[in-house]
Amino acid sequence: MKKNRALLVPFVLWAAIFIVVPLVMIVWYGITVEQSIPYTEVVQEDGATVFELEDGSIVTERPQKKTVISFANFKRMVEPTYLKLLLRSLKIAVITTVICLILGYPVALILTGRDFKRPALWLMLIVLPMWMNFLLRTYSWMSILENSGILNSWISALREAIPAFDAWMDSMGVGKRVIFLYNENAVILGMVYNYLSFMIMPIYTVIEKIDHSLLEAAADLGASPRQSFLRVTLPYSIPGVLEGITMVFVPAVTTFVISQLMGGGKVPLIGDIIQNQFGKSSDWHFGSTLSLLVMVVVLAFMGALNRIDKEDEPQKEVRIL
Amino acid sequence: MKKALRKAYIGLIMAFLYAPIVLLILYSFNDSKSRANWGGFTLRWYEELFTDPALMSALGTTLSIGILAAIISTILGTVGAIALFQMKRGPRNVLMSVVNLPMLNSEVVTGVSLMLLYAMAHVQLGYITLLLSHVGFCVPYVVLSVMPKLRQLDPHLAEAAQDLGATPLQGFMRVILPDIMPGVFSGFIMALTMSIDDFVVSFFTTGSGVSNLSITIYTMAKRGISPKINALSTLIFLCVFILLIGINLSDLRSSSKSKKKVESVRIPY
Numbered sequence: 001m002k003k004n005r006a007l008l009v010p011f012v013l014w015a016a017i018f019i020v021v022p023l024v025m026i027v028w029y030g031i032t033v034e035q036s037i038p039y040t041e042v043v044q045e046d047g048a049t050v051f052e053l054e055d056g057s058i059v060t061e062r063p064q065k066k067t068v069i070s071f072a073n074f075k076r077m078v079e080p081t082y083l084k085l086l087l088r089s090l091k092i093a094v095i096t097t098v099i100c101l102i103l104g105y106p107v108a109l110i111l112t113g114r115d116f117k118r119p120a121l122w123l124m125l126i127v128l129p130m131w132m133n134f135l136l137r138t139y140s141w142m143s144i145l146e147n148s149g150i151l152n153s154w155i156s157a158l159r160e161a162i163p164a165f166d167a168w169m170d171s172m173g174v175g176k177r178v179i180f181l182y183n184e185n186a187v188i189l190g191m192v193y194n195y196l197s198f199m200i201m202p203i204y205t206v207i208e209k210i211d212h213s214l215l216e217a218a219a220d221l222g223a224s225p226r227q228s229f230l231r232v233t234l235p236y237s238i239p240g241v242l243e244g245i246t247m248v249f250v251p252a253v254t255t256f257v258i259s260q261l262m263g264g265g266k267v268p269l270i271g272d273i274i275q276n277q278f279g280k281s282s283d284w285h286f287g288s289t290l291s292l293l294v295m296v297v298v299l300a301f302m303g304a305l306n307r308i309d310k311e312d313e314p315q316k317e318v319r320i321l
Numbered sequence: 322m323k324k325a326l327r328k329a330y331i332g333l334i335m336a337f338l339y340a341p342i343v344l345l346i347l348y349s350f351n352d353s354k355s356r357a358n359w360g361g362f363t364l365r366w367y368e369e370l371f372t373d374p375a376l377m378s379a380l381g382t383t384l385s386i387g388i389l390a391a392i393i394s395t396i397l398g399t400v401g402a403i404a405l406f407q408m409k410r411g412p413r414n415v416l417m418s419v420v421n422l423p424m425l426n427s428e429v430v431t432g433v434s435l436m437l438l439y440a441m442a443h444v445q446l447g448y449i450t451l452l453l454s455h456v457g458f459c460v461p462y463v464v465l466s467v468m469p470k471l472r473q474l475d476p477h478l479a480e481a482a483q484d485l486g487a488t489p490l491q492g493f494m495r496v497i498l499p500d501i502m503p504g505v506f507s508g509f510i511m512a513l514t515m516s517i518d519d520f521v522v523s524f525f526t527t528g529s530g531v532s533n534l535s536i537t538i539y540t541m542a543k544r545g546i547s548p549k550i551n552a553l554s555t556l557i558f559l560c561v562f563i564l565l566i567g568i569n570l571s572d573l574r575s576s577s578k579s580k581k582k583v584e585s586v587r588i589p590y
Contacts, residue, residue: 011405014401017438023434110327129338133518284437288433
C-alpha cells in the first residue's frame with residue numbers, strides 16, 4: 001500500500017479534539033477553582049460607577065471571577081460525605097460483580113458443554129435482552145417492583161385468595177404493599193440484570209476456545225471431571241473472567257441511571273454526585289475533581305486485574321520430564 | 322439427572338432475563354392505567370405512542386443521529402485505521418493507545434469531558450454537539466473492527482493493482498475496500514447500535530430541547546410509569562428480535578450452502 005500522509009490528518013485532528021483536549025479540560029477544571037475578586041462599588045461625581053479593588057486600583061468594568069489553581073476540591077473530595085458515597089459505590093459494584101460471576105460462570109460453562117446442540121444460538125438468546133435500550137430494561141423492573149406494580153398486585157391477589165397467607169404476611173409485619181424499590185438491593189438487582197451478559201460473553205468465548213484434546217488428555221490420564229475442571233478449564237478461563245469482571249465493575253461503579261431509577265435518589269452513588277455537579281448544583285470544578293477520582297479508581301482497578309492476568313497465564317509450552 | 326439440572330439452570334437464567342420483558346409486553350396490551358389489574362385487551366397505548374409528539378420527535382432524533390453518526394464514524398474510522406496501519410510501530414502504538422482511551426474511560430467521564438469541550442469552544446449544546454459526540458465515541462470501535470482485516474490483507478495486492486495500471490484510488494476501491502468490507506460493515510453496525518443505545522454521553526452533550534429516545538424515556542421513567550413506554554419497549558424488542566434472527570438465519574443458510582460447519586452465531590458486540 002502506498003503511504004498516504006493526507007489520510008492521517010483528519011484522524012489525528014479528531015483524536016486530538018475529541019479525546020486529548022476533553023481529558024486535558026477535565027484535569028484543568030479538576031485542579032482549579034473559581035474565585036471571586038473582592039471589590040467595592042464607587043459612584044463617581046459624574047454618576048458613572050467604577051469598581052475599586054483591594055489593592056486600591058480602580059477599574060471601570062465589574063471584576064469577573066478568576067480561575068486559580070487550587071487543591072481545595074481535593075480536600076472537599078475526602079470529606080466523609082463524599083468518601084462514604086465512594087465507598088458505597090465500590091461496595092455495590094463489588095457485590096454486583098460477584099453475583100454476576102457466580103450466576104454467569106456456570107452459564108458459560110454449561111453452554112460450552114455437550115448439553116446443548118446449538119450453544120451459540122442459546123448464547124444469542126441470552127444476550128438478546130441486552131439489545132433493548134438499557135433504560136427500558138431498567139424501567140421494566142421498575143414497573144414490576146413498584147408499590148402499585150405487577151408483583152404487588154399479585155401478592156395482594158394472593159392474600160385475598162388465601163386467608164392463611166394474608167395472616168402470615170400480617171404476622172411478619174408486612175404492610176399492604178411490599179416495598180421492593182428504592183433501596184440498595186433494588187439498585188443491585190438492576191445492575192445484575194443489566195450487566196449479567198457482560199460477564200457471560202467473555203467467559204463463554206474463552207472456554208469455547210479451549211483445546212478439547214487438553215480435556216481428553218486430562219481424562220485419559222485419569223482426572224475426574226472435577227479435577228479436569230479445576231486443572232484445565234478454570235485456569236484457562238481466567239482471562240475471560242477478568243475481562244468479564246472489568247466489563248461489569250466499571251459501568252457499575254460509575255452509573256447514575258440505575259441508582260436514580262431503581263434507587264429513586266435514595267441510594268446516591270458517586271456517579272449521581274458527578275451528574276449533579278454538572279446539572280443542578282453546577283460546580284464544574286468539583287465535578288471534574290470527582291471525575292478524576294473515578295478515572296483513577298477505574299485505572300487502578302484495571303491495572304490490578306492486568307497484573308493478575310499476567311501472573312496467572314497458563315503455561316503455553318508443554319513440559320516434558 | 323445432572324444434565325437435567327444443568328438445563329434447568331439455563332432455564333432459570335433465561336426466565337430471569339426474559340420475565341420482565343414478557344411482562345412488559347403483556348401489560349402493553351392491558352386496558353387499565355394501573356398495572357394492578359387486567360382490564361382487557363387494548364391497542365390504546367400503541368395509538369397514544371404514535372400520537373405522542375415528544376416520543377415521536379425523540380425517535381426521529383435517535384434514528385437520524387444514529388445513521389449520521391454511523392456513516393461519519395465509519396468513514397473516519399476506516400481512514401484512520403488505514404493511516405494507523407501505515408505508520409511506524411512507535412508512533413502507531415502511541416496513537417493507538419490514545420484512540421483506546423475513551424473505551425477505558427467510563428461513560429460519565431467521557432460525557433462530562435465533552436461537555437467541558439463544548440463549553441470552552443462556546444458551542445451551544447444541541448443537535449450538532451450530540452452528533453459530534455456520538456461520532457466521537459463510535460470511531461474507536463470502527464478502528465478496532467477494521468484493523469484486523471487490514472492485518473490479514475496481502476500487502477502485495479495493492480502493488481499488483483498499481484502495476485496493472487490502477488490509480489491509488491482505483492486500487493483502494495477495487496482491491497483493498499472489498500477485502501476489508503466485512504470489518505467496515507461490522508464497524509458500521511457497531512457504531513449504529515452504540516449510538517442508538519447511548520444515554521449517558523447524550524445526556525451531557527445535548528441541549529436546547531433536542532432529546533433522543535433514551536433521554537425521553539429517562540425523564541418519563543423518573544416521573545413514573547406510563548403504559549406508552551411498555552408499548553414502545555414491545556416494538557423495540559420485536560425489531561431487535563427480528564433483526565438478530567434474520568442476521569443469524571442468513572448466516573446459517575449461506576454457511577450450509579458452502580457446507581461449512583456453523584461455528585458461531587454472530588453477535589455484533
